[in-house]
Amino acid sequence: MSHAASVHSLWTLAADPPREIPAPHIEYAQLAPTLIVLGGAVLGILVEAFLPRRARYHAQLLLSVVGLAAAFAAVVALAAGGHAGEKARIAAMGAVAVDGPALFLQGTILLVSLIAVFTFAERRLDPAAHGNRVDSFAAQGSAVPGGEAEQAAVKAGFTTTEVFPLALFAVGGMLVFPAANDLLTLFVALEVFSLPLYVLCALARRQRLLSQESAVKYFLLGAFSSAFLLFGVALLYGYAGTVTYSGIAEVVSGTTRTVDPALASTMGNDALLLIGGALVLMGLLFKVGAVPFHMWTPDVYQGAPTPVTGFMAAATKIAGFGALLRLLYVVLPGMRWDWRPVMWGVAIVTMLLGAIVAVTQTDVKRLLAYSSIAHAGFILAGVIAASPDGVSSVLFYLAAYSFVTLGAFSVVTLVRDAGGEATHLSKWAGLGRRSPLVAAVFAVFLLAFAGIPLTSGFAGKFAVFKAAAQGGAGTLVIVGVLSSAIAAFFYIRVIVLMFFSEPKADGPTVAVPSALTSTAIAVGVAVTVVLGVAPQYFLDLAGQAGTFVR
Amino acid sequence: MENLIGLLVVAPLLGAALLLCGGRRLDKSGHWIGTLLAAASFVIGVVLFADMLGRDGEQRALHTTVFSWVPVGGFQADVGFQLDQLSMTFVLLITGVGTLIHLYSVGYMEHDEKKRRFFGYLNLFLAAMLLLVVADNYLLLYVGWEGVGLASYLLIGFWQHKPSAATAAKKAFIVNRVGDVGLSIAIMLMFTTFGTFAFGPVLESAGDAGEGKLTAVALLLLLAACGKSAQVPLQSWLGDAMEGPTPVSALIHAATMVTAGVYLITRSGSIFNGAPDAQLAVVTVGAVTLLFGAIVGCAKDDIKKALAGSTMSQIGYMILAAGLGPIGYVFAIMHLVTHGFFKAGLFLGAGSVMHGMNDEVDMRRYGGLRKYMPVTFVTFGLGYLAIIGFPGLSGFFSKDKIIEAAFAKGGTEGWILGGAALLGAAITAYYMTRVMIMTFFGEKRWQPDAEGNAPHPHESPRTMTIPMVVLAFGSVFAGGLFSVNDAFLKWLEPVTGHSHGNSPVSALTVTAATVVVLVVGVALAWFQYGRRPVPATAPRGSLLTRAARRDLLQDDFNHVVLVRGGEHLTRSLVYVDHSLVDGVVNGTAASVGGLSGRIAKLQNGYARSYAVSMFGGAAVLIVATLLMRAV
């Protein structure tokens, strides 16, 4: 009866006296991390607007570092306050969940971004242009490559310091993405962190054309996929009449109140559910770069400025998988038997294709792109486990993987020749002879990618496969080890190239980085080794963060 | 006393160690050290012998366990020595002849710069050979068995700069290895059958094992014996072994090592007694070989090769005797000892001749040497008379007994074997006479060699002649002494046992027959070589002759079937390994690469095609999900 009334009230609304709309109740404390970051971003814009050019770089750097650090502190505080465990709540009127996985992922994202910002700010690699130290971003994004405007900008020593606020906005979106507790928030967060990334991709100082092309591709495909995601959201809304995860979950598991016959046509219509779910899944799989939605990855990774690539490769994956986990574990657990087989297929294809295609790559950045695809496959294996173990293993893997990736791309920024970074593999020949240290570090990262014991890569891989096997996905484990074997081949190939082949006369030089990049790389190595040798503490952390709140 | 047995082996071993590791500072004195230690072990042998004579029949055997060698679960191998009459006989022969030949070598190898190493090897051989005969279990015997093999390998290939020598050495070792396979499997079979491989238990409880097992063991032992004693079909290495220095041929390839097979069979008597079929095989091998060797001996112009053939055939006699069982064991050993004397003597003689003739070995380049080297002539002559079994000399007694025993086997076998033995005797007489005439009689046929320096035949130095004289004595009297009221028989019987069998023909008849065939053989040779001059270059000769020169084509068979076949096998396997086994692996890698390239083509850089794949992916995803629900 009451529903009939509410339906009726839809168009008799005008007649009634306007009802009082309750003010939304927001738990600012629990949203602190996101708010801090976004606030920092806004401040950054103001800085751009009001500070003189000379001062901006340092101001921005300081601002973003402080902002991210503060946000991270907030996350830690929340976790320490028990929000990861018993005090896990849904905040902001059901829009955002503050629970273990969310906090763990937010913490990781913040750390990764902090490191990434260091690499953004690196100014010692490129030779000084007209006496100005420059970073790897265009002097003036809007200027035509090689045009007078650009030359002028270079002469004037302009640099695109906007990258810092952009990055912060992206981080803000990423923080919300895995915590989003309704599909609308999910969508908005997605756009919030995607749009700045599109822009960042276009801002490379060298090889602008490639950079812009990658931006266009990323943008168009990204928009395309988000459209799909949105349509999926629409269908799910149609199915459940609500977009909150818990609401949908209730309908799925059939624990919802009896349905009005008038709405029976849509309410609980499984076709809507299945199609909608599939489309939303697709949107997320696109972001994590799973086959067959992976094709943007190599091009964008290669074209984008390397620091951005590193940032993207690491942070986007974390956010994407975070959202994916929440969606599958909170919204669709009731239909596990529908999505698991599909995800099986996706995982298998992703692992194999990523590994196989990488074998013939000749460009370091593309190589790492394909390897990231293969790794997405491995992580999916953990996702499919559909058990708390699975969740924590995925969390651990993401943490381990993101630092390795960041470190690897930071090393890529160091190997340069006249044309900027020398990313073609042939140029890496004999690097081990020229500068053993850099080569050794890169080798460590590669071995971690390959999952050699005593590196974080192995611990992560083992955790994920173990969870998968216990979840009854033995086949995935077999395929996993097989594709790891294939993958090992091309990681090894790079090592061979660096150490066992004679350096070329016109080979690239290895730039000596400032403390910034050095820190990034050092942290990468440290995390790789620590997580490889003594992972227990972090496994505990991920383990405690293993349960979602509904 | 027991401890002395160990010393017996250790003395020459010490010598070997000293000489081989001693370095240049021993170059001057090395050969004397070696000789001294050989003599030492001879003295020890004599002491032990005296001690043994001090006790009567049954208590004579000494036994001692030195230490536990390989103890693993039920597998208990000890280093232990057993010295009974049989071993004692060998010990005396080995050390005695060994010492003499050391002495001889002092002269013979005087000008060789690697003298020290030579004597080291000789001592090593003595040690191994002694270990072989005093070991108290088959595994330790196996150590000695391969030890002598090693020594013979080193000594045959002593002049390594000659490819022929190196090849001969390798051949000898490998052919012997084939025999050794037999011995090792035999030991394993003993272990699984009796749970041990010590002489005592195995031989005592041999009866309890089934005949099948015994036959198997016995045949395997026979294989081993064939390898070591150069019996058909594993005889091919002995002829080439003559590449080694002559003293080596005398000691190892005539007097001692090659007779190890006879020792093995005699030692394992109670096994063979339990396996008649195996015994049949043994006598067959013996008979075949004694004819084979004799025939080969007739055709060779190389004096050492001729003697090698004769060795083969003489050992054939021994094997034959040993195969006869209790009837023959004693005589096998007896012939072994006398043969040790005269054959060693003959070889030393040959060596002395070569020494005087710039190492010329072709008898067709000798002739009339009796004037130039009288001592050699006399000693060689006595050895010659002994081997052809001239009445009264050693060979006569021992060989005669074997022929008797062969008949005593009884039945058709008896006749066949006896006949073969007689025939062999005739041929022996023939080819030995041939050697004798071609070397010492007739007119001299030697000419200057390539460098134009003609040989000046001369008698060898004392160090060489003395051993020859001593051995000559042995070859004259040993047989007689042994036969004086069957001394040797009584001496060995406690160990080997003895039975007289039932001979269809009287001993006298046999003796007569032997003398007759002997005369025939000598006469034949005389007519062929004594009456008319010997051509300096070998005539083409009959088909048989040519075949005999080539060891009756047995070597060619080996070459074609085994060597060539083996080469083809290995070559094809190398191919298989590279292209098949490895090919699979590399193929997989390549195919992955190809696949990779093909898939990468999809990444064509067109954003719209990427969008297509996304769209398709979405479609697939939807359909798949729906299907999942449908099914």
Next chain:
Amino acid sequence: MNPVNYLYLAALLFTIGAAGVLIRRNAIVVFMCVELMLNACNLAFVTFSRMHGNLDGQIIAFFTMVVAAAEVVVGLAIIMTIFRSRHSASVDDASLLKL
């Protein structure tokens, strides 16, 4: 009239948009197709909202419009830059990155 028909319309529009993305070369047009898809979603939202009789769908529609607007800003900016450096807005010309 049965609101379900609006859903069909929405689906149709969405498909047209998608097809456009796959077919058209001009970046601007491709981008407009994407916008079309978004608006198809909006239509679906309001329809469902009508059917369910709650306002969520309509609110979401507003959000979508805002997001779309933001997207337009960024998208056009990027397309502009590449147009200026290439003097062509064809998506297919931007295919240096491949394999």
Next chain:
Amino acid sequence: MSFPLLTATAVVPALGAVLTAAVPAARRSAAKWLALVFSLATLALAAVQLVRFDPGAEGPFQLTESHAWIKDFGVRYELGVDGIAVVLIALTALLIPFVILAGWHDADPLGTTSSRWRPTQGFFALILMVEAMVVISFEATDVFLFYIFFEAMLIPMYFLIGGFGDRAGERGEEETAAQRSYAAVKFLLYNLAGGLIMLAAVIGLYVVTADQLGTGTFSLQEIVQARADGQLDIATSTERALFLGFFFAFAVKAPLWPLHTWLPNAMGEATAPVAVLITAVVDKVGTFAMLRFCLQLFPEASKWATPVILVLALVSILYGALLAVGQRDIKRLVAYASISHFGFIILGIFAMTTQGQGGATLYMVNHGISTAALMLVAGFLISRRGSRLIADYGGVQKVAPVLAGTFLVGGLATLSLPGLAPFVSEFLVLTGTFSRYPVIGAIATFGIVLAALYVLVLYQRTMTGPVKESVRGMPDLRVRELVVVAPLIALLIFLGVYPKPVTEIVDPAVEHTMTQVDKVDPKPDVPLTDVEAAK
């Protein structure tokens, strides 16, 4: 808590590796001496282990250490040695100093390279690193711990193979480098593939234990215990699958036909000391693991697979030997000989008799020593002439008699001549096999003929005959080289005459393994007579 001897034995070389690597480029010889000292220190620790080890003691493992490590994976840091392990550790620790000495000049940088490029330091550091990892994988009684180092050891090995090789010689620099990195990659991928398959099995093992015991565990003792008192009951099919997963990895490492093809490349391209490291030390981990993990974790599956494995081992023996005969390259020849020998070892392990397994263990030790002797001398020879082809030598015996002599002794050991150590083990293996599988044992015995063939052919072609121009004036063994070879030969003779010290230590462990797979030696079919009873 007592002094962690086992950990120390592994840590010391690791520490040495770090320090050696840290030596500045200029102080090359310092690095060498440092490495040598640390390897000797490790040897001392290994000796202490031998002394502290009590063959008669109760329980499978001694000197055990156990600490929590990765709780979530059910992994503990568990070390312990049985007779087999302690002997193999001793072998490893013994060989490394010789390897280092033999490789003294192998890694001296040729020509001018960047001042930061320090090949020598790297070379010796890597050797020590390998030693550390091998030692710990011998000590690990936790499957996961073992696996980690079993895999990790590939990396330093890989750099040793790919990074250092003989001087180019006739083949050009390019060709040599290409060949070498091919060999290195092949080695790594082959073993990595094996290891990854094993990883799947390891995970499977965890799942099984986790399902049945509540908490997953990798502790060998716990699992064996649980199976003994029936808490853990692995389904037959599962057990077989897991066994195959483990065995595959070990068979690659061992290497067993047909998974052997990486070995000839690796040993051929690597320098002689590294080749020794591969075949004498690293590969032993494979055969060792078969004994410790395959048999003890999956006794039923082991028995199930025995026939096939025995046949494969037999094939390895004959196939390896025949290919060795067919080789034209000294090092490859030795490699194929090793394949044949590993066939013997595996044969002995799966013969499931005391003699077989005891012999196999002894064989691992003896093969290590004999191959080291042969290969190192071969290395000295090659380093003099700069060619690995047999055809390039001839008559060496005349110009360098000592070298030739030692080479011959090494060869004789390889063809397991009685009186030298390998004979004992080979005969034990054959007897052990024969007593259960007469036919296979008998066929395998013919391997000794082939062995004689390839060794003597090699010796004849290189050492005897007229002196070739190419070897004229070749120097004889130097003091350093003699110091390397002499002790090895002495050891070969000693262990050949008196192997009891080793067998005594090994026996109890073998007995234990036999009880694990509950097998008993076949009884002799003639009842013991009083004569034997007396013995």
